[in-house]
Every structure is written in C-alpha cells, then in structure tokens.
Amino acid sequence: MEKFNKLTSIVAPLDRANVDTDQIIPKQFLKRIERTGFGEFAFFDWRYLEDGVPNPDFILNEDRYQGANVLVGGRNFGSGSSREHAPWALKEMGFQAIIATSFADIFRNNCMQNGLLPVILSESEVDTIMARALRGSGYRVTVDLESQTVTDDQGLSASFDVDPFRKNSLLEGLDDVGITLSLGEAIDSFEKKRTARW
Amino acid sequence: MAKTMFEKIWEQHIVAEPEDQPALIYIDLHLVHEVTSPQAFEALRITNRKVRRPDLTISTVDHNLPTDDTRNEVIKDPIARVQVDTLRQNCEDTGVVLYDIDSEAQGIVHVIGPEQGYTQPGMTIVCGDSHTSTHGAFGSLAFGIGTSEVEHVLATQTLRQAKPKTMEIRFNGELKQGVTAKDMILAAIGKMGTAGGTGYVVEYTGGAIKKLDMAGRMTVCNMTIEAGARAGLIAPDDTTFDWMRGRKFVPKGDDFDAVVAEWRELASDDDAEYDELLEIDCDELEPYVSWGTNPGQVARVTDSVPSPDDYEDPADVSSAERALEYMGLSGGTAIEDIEIDRVFIGSCTNARIEDLRSASQIVKGHMIASTVRAQIMPGSTLTKLQAEKEGLDEIFKGAGFEWRESGCSMCLGMNPDILVPGERCASTSNRNFEGRQGKGGRTHLVSPEMAAAAAIEGHFVDVRDWDSE
Numbered sequence: 208m209e210k211f212n213k214l215t216s217i218v219a220p221l222d223r224a225n226v227d228t229d230q231i232i233p234k235q236f237l238k239r240i241e242r243t244g245f246g247e248f249a250f251f252d253w254r255y256l257e258d259g260v261p262n263p264d265f266i267l268n269e270d271r272y273q274g275a276n277v278l279v280g281g282r283n284f285g286s287g288s289s290r291e292h293a294p295w296a297l298k299e300m301g302f303q304a305i306i307a308t309s310f311a312d313i314f315r316n317n318c319m320q321n322g323l324l325p326v327i328l329s330e331s332e333v334d335t336i337m338a339r340a341l342r343g344s345g346y347r348v349t350v351d352l353e354s355q356t357v358t359d360d361q362g363l364s365a366s367f368d369v370d371p372f373r374k375n376s377l378l379e380g381l382d383d384v385g386i387t388l389s390l391g392e393a394i395d396s397f398e399k400k401r402t403a404r405w
Numbered sequence: 406m407a408k409t410m411f412e413k414i415w416e417q418h419i420v421a422e423p424e425d426q427p428a429l430i431y432i433d434l435h436l437v438h439e440v441t442s443p444q445a446f447e448a449l450r451i452t453n454r455k456v457r458r459p460d461l462t463i464s465t466v467d468h469n470l471p472t473d474d475t476r477n478e479v480i481k482d483p484i485a486r487v488q489v490d491t492l493r494q495n496c497e498d499t500g501v502v503l504y505d506i507d508s509e510a511q512g513i514v515h516v517i518g519p520e521q522g523y524t525q526p527g528m529t530i531v532c533g534d535s536h537t538s539t540h541g542a543f544g545s546l547a548f549g550i551g552t553s554e555v556e557h558v559l560a561t562q563t564l565r566q567a568k569p570k571t572m573e574i575r576f577n578g579e580l581k582q583g584v585t586a587k588d589m590i591l592a593a594i595g596k597m598g599t600a601g602g603t604g605y606v607v608e609y610t611g612g613a614i615k616k617l618d619m620a621g622r623m624t625v626c627n628m629t630i631e632a633g634a635r636a637g638l639i640a641p642d643d644t645t646f647d648w649m650r651g652r653k654f655v656p657k658g659d660d661f662d663a664v665v666a667e668w669r670e671l672a673s674d675d676d677a678e679y680d681e682l683l684e685i686d687c688d689e690l691e692p693y694v695s696w697g698t699n700p701g702q703v704a705r706v707t708d709s710v711p712s713p714d715d716y717e718d719p720a721d722v723s724s725a726e727r728a729l730e731y732m733g734l735s736g737g738t739a740i741e742d743i744e745i746d747r748v749f750i751g752s753c754t755n756a757r758i759e760d761l762r763s764a765s766q767i768v769k770g771h772m773i774a775s776t777v778r779a780q781i782m783p784g785s786t787l788t789k790l791q792a793e794k795e796g797l798d799e800i801f802k803g804a805g806f807e808w809r810e811s812g813c814s815m816c817l818g819m820n821p822d823i824l825v826p827g828e829r830c831a832s833t834s835n836r837n838f839e840g841r842q843g844k845g846g847r848t849h850l851v852s853p854e855m856a857a858a859a860a861i862e863g864h865f866v867d868v869r870d871w872d873s874e
Contacts (some may be wrong), residue, residue, distance in 0.1 A: 225599055225699050225718040229470070229838040234819045238484040240443035241490050242552075252840045261478075281720060283600035286633065286699070287533040287838060290441065291551035306511060312635050313535060313549055320553035339573060346508055359604065370567060372426040383553070387561045389430060393421040394457075397431055 209322030210380035214303055215349040216276035219267055219342040226280055227287035228314060232296040245292050246299025252277060273345030279336045280307040284325075285314025294318045306357065308333050319373050320383065326357060335391045339363075352377060359403040407674035409571050410638055411606045414546045414671065418529050419460035420563050427567040431530040433545075435558050436514045437464035440819070441533030445556035446495040451632030457501040457562045462778045466506055469819040473807035477507065485820070499559075512811045515539040515627065519619070520785055522652030526641040526668040531558055535621035536753045536835065538629040542643035543649070544624035546606070550628065550814025572605040572634065572681040576613035583869035585763070587755060587833070587852035589613065591693035592603065592629040593685055595703040602634025605681065608673060609639050611815040616817020619648040620759035627754045628835050631700040640672035643861060647661075688743050692868055693804050694740050695837045697728035697852040704740055704741040706855070706867045717792060731839050732847050733827070741865050743849070747830040748779035748806075748860040749842070750853055751817035755833035758783035758791050760853040766795045766873055767857035773805040774863030775799070780807040782814040806860070818843050831859040 236248040253265045261268045278297070284307040285293060294317045297305070304324040328336070338345045339361065348359045352374060357365045372396045376383060387394075408416075420429040430670025435458075442464070449456065449534055456462060469485040470476060480486040489506075496503040504510040510521055515536050518524040524540045530547035531537060533555040540547035550564065558564055594601075607629050614622070622639050629637030646665050649655045656664050662846045691705040702725070704710060713725040713736065729735060733745070749758065750764055761783065773779050781801055782790035788813055792798055815822040816834035818841065824830055833856050837848040849861065854868045 222723075227699070227836075227838045228816075229836070229841050233840055233844070234817050237440050237819060238482070238488050240488055241445070242444045252844055253619050283603070283633065286599055287535065287836060289533055289549040289551055291444075291533075291553060294551075309603060311600070311633060313551060313630075316554065317551035320551060354784055370427065372565070381564070382452075384452070384557050384560045387429060387557065387563060387565065388454075390421050390423070393429070394431075394561060397420045398562075401431065 208376060208380050209353055209384060211303060211322045211324045211377040213349065213351045213353065214276055215347055216338040217272065217274060217346055217360055218277045218279050218336060219272040220337050221267065221278060221280045222337055222341070224281035224287050225283045228285055228286055228290050228293040231285070231293040232290065235312035237290060237292050242295055243299065245296035249296035249300045274301065276301055276303045277307045277348055277350060278302045279289065279340055280335060281306060282308045282311050286311040289313045289317070291317045291320070291366065294321045294323045298323050306333060306336060322377060324350065324352060324377065326367050328357060328365050328367055332363070335363055407675040407677040409677040409679060410544060410608060410640055410671050411571055413548060414527055414529065415568065417527070417716045427565045429563045430529060430566050432558050432562055432564055433461060434518070434523055434530045435462040436492065436532035436537065437462060437555070438516055438532070438534065439466050439513050440468045440553055441552050442495065443488060443491045443550050445559055446499070448556045449462045449559060454560045456499040456501060458557045461562060462501045462559065463504070464496055464501050465504040465514050465517055466492060467510055468813045468817070470506060470810070470812040471820050472812050472822060476810050481705050482821070483803045485800060490560060503685050509786050509790065509837055512788065513756065513813055514751045515813055516784035516788065519543065519623065519823065520652070520656035520787055522649060525649070526645065527671050531564060538635065538637050539623050539627040539753055541626040541629065541636050541638040541652050542619060542666065543645055544638055545752055546636055546638065548635040550658055569606045569635070570604055570680040572607045572683065573679040574609050574683045574685065576606055576609065576611040576685050576687050578613060578686050579616070580687050580690065580724060581869065583854065583871070584690050584692060585852040585854060586617055586624040588690050588693045588817050589685070589687065589874065590625045591695065591700070591703045591850065592684065592690050594628065594632045595693070596685065597632045597683065597701070598697050599631060599701045600633040602629065602632040605634045606677070607637040609637060615642065616758060619644060620704065620757040623757065624754055627701065629833060640670045644804050658847045692852060692855050695848070696732065696734060696740070696857065697725065698731055698837055698839050700835065700837060700850060701730055703850070706865060708740055710734050710736055710738045710740065741867065744829070744864045745777060745831045745849070746779060746828045747857050748856050749782070749815045749830055749832040749834065750780070750856050751782035751784070751814050752834035753784065754835040755812070755853050756782060756788065758788050760796050761788070761792045762795070763799045764853040766855040767854050767868065767871055768804045768806070768861065769800050771804055773860045776863050777860050779805065779860040780809055780815070782809045782822070783811045785811050805863070815842050817841060831856045831865065
C-alpha cells in the first residue's frame with residue numbers, strides 16, 4: 208500500500224455536506240477494469256460544462272487551488288456507494304488527505320487502503336480551515352500522521368484520532384493481505400471448526 | 406451476559422484478535438459482481454495469490470447489463486463488455502461460480518443471494534456493494550466493502566474490522582393500508598439523516614417489523630446504508646424459515662429442522678443492551694416521497710416540499726437550497742402536485758416478486774398517463790419468469806409499462822437505461838443523489854405502489870386513496 212507520513216500543502220475547500228461517491232466519481236466511469244484513469248473524471252458533473260470545458264463556477268477549478276494535496280469538505284463526506292473508484296479518483300486528482308467532521312464508513316475504509324488519509328476534526332477546527340482556505344490564496348496546512356496533528360502558520364493546532372493498526376499500515380506502507388496471510392494458522396483452525404459445524 | 410444478535414454473530418466469527426489490531430472476522434459468503442471485482446482479481450494475479458475459498462464465493466453480472474431485447478447479443482458498450490468478459494475470465498480462472506447473463510439464476514446480486522438460498526441466518530456476508538445490508542433481513546451480518554477489501558476476502562476469506570456500535574430501531578404500532586416497508590425506512594432515514602447510523606450496526610425490532618414479509622424486511626435492511634450504517638439485521642423467525650424452506654442451497658429435511666433450531670438462538674437476548682435506540686410509531690406513518698438529493702430529504706405524500714428556511718443548521722439550509730435548485734422544485738409545492746416523466750420499478754430495494762405483485766394490484770385496470778414512460782426491471786431472471794407465470798407482465802404491458810430484463814439498470818444508470826437532463830422519475834430504488842439515474846435526472850424515491858400510482862396519474866398521489874379494481 209502507498210505510504211502516508213507527513214505533508215504540507217495548499218488546502219482546497221469543498222464546502223458541501225454529504226458529498227456522495229456518485230459525485231466524486233459518476234457511474235459512467237466505473238467500467239474500467241484498472242485502478243487508474245479516474246482522476247480526470249473526479250467530480251465530473253460539477254467540474255465540467257456540457258462541452259467538456261472546466262466549469263469556472265466550480266471551486267476546485269479555481270487557479271488558487273491547483274496543486275492542492277489536502278481537501279477540506281463538509282460533514283458525512285463520501286456517503287453512498289462502496290466504489291473504491293472514489294478514493295482512486297481523488298488520489299489521482301492529487302489529494303493525499305481529506306479533512307472533514309465526519310466520513311461515511313465504507314469510504315473512510317477505502318481511503319485508508321489507498322494512502323489517502325481521512326482526517327476527522329471538530330466542527331470549529333474544520334470551520335477554521337474552511338474559512339482560511341476560502342479566503343485569499345495559498346493557505347497551507349501540515350498534516351502529520353505520526354503526531355496525529357494538523358497545523359498551519361496562523362496558530363491552528365488540531366489533533367485527530369486514528370486506529371493504531373491503520374496508522375502503522377499507512378506509515379510503513381504495509382500490505383494488508385500479507386499481514387493477514389501471516390495469520391494463516393488461525394484461519395486454518397477456524398475453518399476446521401467451521402467445517403465441522405456446517 | 407445478555408447479547409444482541411449482532412454480538413452473537415460477531416463473536417462466532419472472530420478468527421483472531423491480535424493486540425493493537427482490529428479483529429479478524431471470518432466471512433461465510435462473498436458475493437461478487439462485474440464492477441468492483443476486476444481490480445481485486447488483478448491484484449491477486451500480480452501478487453501470485455489464490456482465491457482461498459471459491460466455494461464460498463458466488464458471482465453474477467448485474468450492474469451494467471442492458472435490459473432490452475439486445476441483452477443476449479454482444480453488449481454494445483465496449484467498456485462494459487470488457488468488464489463482463491473480465492468477470493467471466495476471472496471466474497473461469499479461479500473456480501468461482503458465475504450466474505451469467507443466460508442463467509435463470511442471474512439477477513441483482515442482493516436478490517439472487519436470498520432467492521437461491523445462499524443467504525442464511527447467522528452468516529457473515531460481504532460484497533463490493535453498499536446494499537449488501539439487504540441480506541441482514543435474514544439475521545445475517547452483511548455489509549458492503551471496497552475493492553481492496555474484496556481482494557482481502559478473496560485471498561484470506563476474512564476481513565479486518567473494528568467492532569461497530571449497536572443501534573436498535575424499534576418500529577412500534579401497525580402500518581396502515583397503503584403504507585409499506587419502503588415508507589418505514591424512508592421515515593427512519595428522514596429522522597436520522599444520512600449519517601445518523603455511521604459507526605453502528607442496526608437491529609430493526611418491534612411489532613411492525615415482525616409483521617413484514619421477507620421482501621419488506623429486505624427493503625428495510627437494504628436502505629440501512631442510506632442512514633450511514635453499514636449493516637442492518639432482523640431476527641430470523643417463522644416468516645424467515647418459511648420463506649427459506651425448499652430453496653436450492655438451504656439444508657433439507659432433518660438438516661433444515663436442526664439448523665432452524667440453531668437459527669432461533671440468534672435473536673437478541675431479552676435484556677440485551679444497544680448503544681442507541683430510535684423509536685418510530687408506525688401508526689403515524691404515511692407514504693413518503695423524497696424531494697431532495699439525498700435519501701434523508703423526504704416528505705409525507707400529504708405534505709409539501711420544505712423551504713430552506715425550515716432548517717436551522719446552516720449546512721442543512723445550503724443542502725436544501727442546492728437540492729431544490731437541482732430538483733427544479735420550490736418550497737411549499739404540494740408533493741401531489743409534482744408531475745413526473747418517468748417511472749422505474751426495479752433495483753435491489755424493490756424489485757422482488759412481492760413488489761411486482763403489489764404494484765400490479767395498483768396498475769390493474771388502468772393505463773399509464775400519456776406523459777409518462779414507465780419501466781419495470783425485475784430483480785432477477787427467476788423473478789421475471791415467476792411474474793410471467795402469474796400474468797403480471799400482461800397487466801403491466803397492457804397498462805403501457807415496458808417489461809424488461811433483470812439488472813441494476815436505472816437505479817444507477819451504468820447501463821443504457823438513464824434519465825435525460827431535467828427528466829423527473831418516480832423510482833423504487835434507493836438513492837436520489839444528483840445525476841444518479843443520469844446527469845441532470847431528478848429522482849424521487851417511493852414504494853412500488855406509489856410509483857405505480859404515479860405512473861397512472863402522471864403525478865404523485867396518495868396510494869391510500871387508490872381505488873383498486
């Protein structure tokens with residue numbers, strides 16, 4: 208799995224609640240059999256006009272947010288479908304961390320599997336980051352997984368929770384399947400008991 | 406100590422609980438479809454790993470199949486075709502059974518699992534699809550996963566899971582005639598919001614749940630994910646066992662009696678405690694219609710579309726503003742005055758034989774409005790054949806409905822069945838997100854009965870007042 212450790216980046220704001228995975232990557236782009244090739248279609252219906260030209264009214268199209276690796280969103284980010292194409296698309300669009308007050312469960316798991324760090328902060332902290340990102344340009348935060356903090360140069364210092372197992376997997380870029388296969392004996396003995404019953 | 410049904414199933418499936426790691430849970434049944442699996446199989450190939458238990462894995466094609474009469478020809482959309490062909494190849498290579506396009510057992514994965522008797526009480530069931538919660542109607546712990554987790558389950562038959570919290574949603578009282586399971590769950594999501602269940606496993610209880618048939622229970626559990634909870638369970642009882650008896654993969658004879666005795670033990674203990682409780686009075690429920698762009702934005706059929714001013718939370722206000730603009734509605738419009746262009750009766754939420762029977766009762770003796778295009782996509786090929794045996798197809802076709810083949814179809818519009826921009830659809834599906842049924846399409850979630858009545862009148866009507874023939 209791709210590692211995540213620490214990053215300092217411009218913050219792109221998407222001030223909407225309940226951004227669902229149908230918005231992040233619409234269904235017509237789910238037919239690919241690869242994990243790549245989704246980035247240009249992220250937020251497709253919001254991002255492009257009918258003729259395929261970038262929609263100037265969509266905030267993530269603004270010049271000042273180009274190159275951002277951190278996205279700050281509204282509550283319940285990533286609700287809806289289980290499509291892992293959503294984090295794949297966001298990663299390819301350049302994002303490595305998403306900050307919000309809450310995430311949908313399946314989306315959050317999917318992000319963790321792809322080195323895209325979902326960061327849950329309090330409402331006032333997210334509001335602060337959102338307001339600073341919306342104001343002017345070049346607003347940056349540092350997301351540090353090791354210390355579990357988000358900081359900026361205007362005095363913000365916020366900490367977040369992360370499951371210790373997931374944290375370690377992200378820091379080390381570990382292979383989840385490989386870790387589980389190392390517990391093969393436990394799976395074997397569970398299956399023996401199970402077969403006796405079923 | 407008293408335990409909930411979820412806790413019993415959870416504990417029975419713990420393979421390992423290494424220190425500082427989420428529990429490793431055994432998966433009894435893995436359902437696979439064409440859209441979320443190719444990258445998982447590919448990853449196994451790259452890492453030279455095998456499918457550990459092809460015998461506990463079943464697959465079908467449902468998401469991107471055409472539902473018209475071109476279905477058995479080559480799929481015209483070349484990318485969709487590659488996806489279906491890739492699943493065929495992956496199943497052939499790994500020994501996973503595939504219910505392909507020409508199989509009677511083909512259908513929406515969450516319809517065929519129960520139909521074939523794969524879905525059984527007490528199981529852990531996963532699928533790369535969020536509506537896997539459907540199977541919880543049988544008292545199984547069933548939830549949707551992403552493609553990396555699909556890979557994990559294929560390789561290990563286990564999943565690493567943090568233990569969720571538990572929530573009881575208790576439906577008291579009795580449903581009035583014309584009010585359905587769909588209305589129960591829409592009402593619950595309206596109350597909780599689309600994130601109210603995040604981090605929880607829900608158990609649905611109460612007299613109104615016990616009275617529901619299995620189709621209704623599946624509808625309720627299916628939409629659990631729309632409230633943010635990954636899994637929703639209902640205790641198995643005689644309704645469950647009667648429905649299951651005789652199905653292909655359900656134990657037979659004495660074995661059935663023995664397993665039923667075990668399944669009865671699954672129900673939550675009387676004094677089991679949940680982390681949260683939500684109570685809903687079914688006597689108060691009416692048919693519901695979603696007006697916005699998430700499944701929590703619902704109104705009673707006798708009510709009006711709300712205004713953004715009706716909300717206090719600024720996020721709810723802006724959410725309502727955006728939704729009304731997208732839906733082309735203004736606050737204060739009576740729900741019954743909303744005119745529709747399309748009707749879709751289908752999806753893993755509401756396309757079972759029972760749903761089609763209910764809708765046909767409304768349709769019988771009527772014609773759809775001249776302004777409406779109405780389609781029915783049965784939940785599975787077997788469902789379609791059963792409906793044809795009962796003559797339901799004739800009722801629908803006679804009324805002007807298109808009678809199609811089974812598949813996910815216009816629930817998510819991955820196949821050619823989509824709305825055009827601005828079209829308004831009464832849909833029995835589960836999500837009314839922007840663009841879900843086609844870019845610019847406007848989705849209103851309703852029960853099959855409400856959808857059928859709207860098809861005939863050209864606008865929403867209170868199905869409780871319907872004069873069935």
